Amino acid sequence: MNSKQISRQSMFVRVDFFLIVNSAIVTTLPNYSQHYAEFVAGINTIKILSQEQMFDKSGFITTKKRLKLALAQQAFDVSKKMQAFATFTGQDVLLSEIRFTESELKYASDEELIKYAQGIHNRAQANIADLANYDITSETLTTLLSTLNSFEASIPNASIDKAARKENTAQIAAVIKTTEKALEKIDVTIEIIRLKEPQFYNEYKNLRKPVETGTGSLALKGIVTDAETKQPVKNANIVLTIKENGSLVSAGNNGKIVKTSATKGGFYIKLMPNGIYNVEVSKNGYSKQKATIAVTNGELTRLNIELAKSVE
Helix, strand or coil: CCHHHHHHHHHHHHHHHHHHHCHHHHCCCCCHHHHHHHHHHHHHHHHHHHHHHHCCCCCHHHHHHHHHHHHHHHHHHHHHHHHHHHHHCCCHHHHHHHCCCHHHHHCCCHHHHHHHHHHHHHHHHHCHHHCHHHCCCHHHHHHHHHHHHHHHHHHHHHHHHHHHHHHHHHHHHHHHHHHHHHHHHHHHHHHHHCCCCHHHHHHHHHHHCCCEECCCCCCEEEEEEECCCCCECCCCEEEEEEEECCEECCCCCCCEEEEECCCCCEEEECCCCCEEEEEEEECCCECCEEEEEEECCCEEEEEEEEECECCC
16 A cells, blocks of 8 residues: 555544444434445455555565575675685686676666676686685585576566555555545535534544645644634643543543644644544633544644634
8 A cells, every 4th residue: 555545544444433433423314324334345445455465475575585685695605706716816807707796786686686696607607616715616506596596487476466466556546436435425414414513523524634644753733723813823722632432541641632832823742642532722712622633653633723712
């Protein structure tokens, strides 16, 4: 799975958890059960496909990498010993033919490594009678040739395995598309209770937003603004309390996290345990605002909160 697919999968899982917790609100909505069943079926299929992709079932790619490294190491070992032989016997042409650095062999393409290793083997085989003192024997060259042949034979199989992985990624993309369509139908259904269940609706919308990946340790980034003027609200109090299986976790390591919005209304938290959080934002002169967010390792969750002026 690529980063966008992982991000989309995480969002699906968060929304599903939220819908389960709030099933009493949504299950009676028109056509909800049908759309939700399609949504969950998609999540389960994505999970199965992603698990399949995590494992190299055939072992072809892993085997190819192992053989390539072994071939590069063996070829470099024979090359270094041949360089000593060529230098001490004054064979400049031979020296130029078998002089390779470890990096040249290790990072060569598959085709180049096969050519280089074959050349080193052939030059050593031609001089095998004089190489005993340089720790190169017939057995050494037999082992080198065997590794070369095994590596060359592994390339087609590894290509097949790569093709299978590419097909798996395409299947995931297709399932994500159908799962997104099912969720869009749920979106339409939930619009029915937008005014009747405003807190649920706002929390759902926050969870529904895709999250960003590749942001290091930064877990949550938010901003507090005035609902009417859209200007930043500084010194707002933000309290986050993690939920577990729908219940609030008691105080302790997983207890409350308290932040204060900065001059431009922003706030961020670098490290947070995975989970669903209740968020409560307050400031004197404004009505208290609540929301729900989900935090996942390696992903940045964004939260935009608008505070309405309280009625005196």
